[in-house]
Amino acid sequence: MEMAKSFVPLIVVLFVSLLPLAAMAVGTPFHIEGCVYCDTCRFGFETIATKYIHGARVRIVCKDRVTLKSELVGEAVTGPNGKYKVAVRGDRQDQQCLAELVHSPLSHCQEADPGRSTATVILTRSNGAASTRHYANAMGFFRDEPLRGCAALRKRYLADGDVRAI
Numbered sequence: 001m002e003m004a005k006s007f008v009p010l011i012v013v014l015f016v017s018l019l020p021l022a023a024m025a026v027g028t029p030f031h032i033e034g035c036v037y038c039d040t041c042r043f044g045f046e047t048i049a050t051k052y053i054h055g056a057r058v059r060i061v062c063k064d065r066v067t068l069k070s071e072l073v074g075e076a077v078t079g080p081n082g083k084y085k086v087a088v089r090g091d092r093q094d095q096q097c098l099a100e101l102v103h104s105p106l107s108h109c110q111e112a113d114p115g116r117s118t119a120t121v122i123l124t125r126s127n128g129a130a131s132t133r134h135y136a137n138a139m140g141f142f143r144d145e146p147l148r149g150c151a152a153l154r155k156r157y158l159a160d161g162d163v164r165a166i
Contacts, residue, residue: 029087030123032060034099034136036078038109040143041150044116049153052082053109053141057102060086060121062095073097073123092123099136111142 036056040049060074073092076084086099099119101112119136122129 028132029089031133032074032086032088032099032121032123032136033133034058034084034119035082035138036084036101036104037082037138037140038104038106038143039113039116039140040109040147041153042142042146043150043154043157044113046138046140047153047157049147049150050140051109053078053104053106054080054082055105056082056084056141058084058086058139059100059102060088060097061100062092062097062123065094065096075102088123090123091125093126095123097121097123099139101139101141104141106141108145109141109143111144113140113142116140 036053036058037046038051038053039045039047040051041047056078058076058078059072061070062073063070073090074086074088076086078084097120099121101117104110104112116137116139119139121134121136123134
C-alpha cells in the first residue's frame with residue numbers, strides 16, 4: 001500500500017505534462033510555408049537568375065488513400081518575396097496532401113514546371129514531428145523565353161567538363 005502511494009505523485013506529474021500535448025493535437029492548426037518562383041532560364045531549378053513571384057496563388061489539397069476523394073483544405077497568395085503561409089485545421093493522418101500551383105500573375109511566366117508544380121506536405125501529428133510549422137518545397141513556373149545570359153549561367157551550374165547538357 002505504501003508503495004502505491006509513492007507512485008501517485010509520479011502519475012499525476014506525467015498526466016499533467018501530457019495534457020498540453022493532447023490539447024495542442026486537437027485544436028492547433030498546421031502552418032504550411034513555401035515559396036513560388038519564375039524559372040527565368042527554364043532550368044527546372046532555382047538559380048541566381050530566379051525571380052520570386054508576388055501574387056501567385058497556391059492551394060493545399062488532400063486526397064484520401066482509400067476513396068481517392070480530394071479535398072481543398074487551404075489556399076494562399078504569395079507576398080512580395082514569393083512566400084506564402086497557409087493554416088490548415090485537422091490532422092490528415094493517412095491522406096496524401098500536396099501544395100499545388102494555381103496561378104501566376106506574370107503574363108510571361110504562366111507555364112507550371114511539371115517537375116516543380118506540386119510539393120508534398122505532411123499534415124499529421126502521428127509521425128513524431130513536434131512542430132506545427134511545416135515547409136513545402138519551392139514550386140515554379142517557366143518563363144516563356146529564357147533570359148539572355150542563361151547559356152552562360154548553365155555553364156556555371158554544370159559539372160566540370162560536362163558540355164553535353166548545353
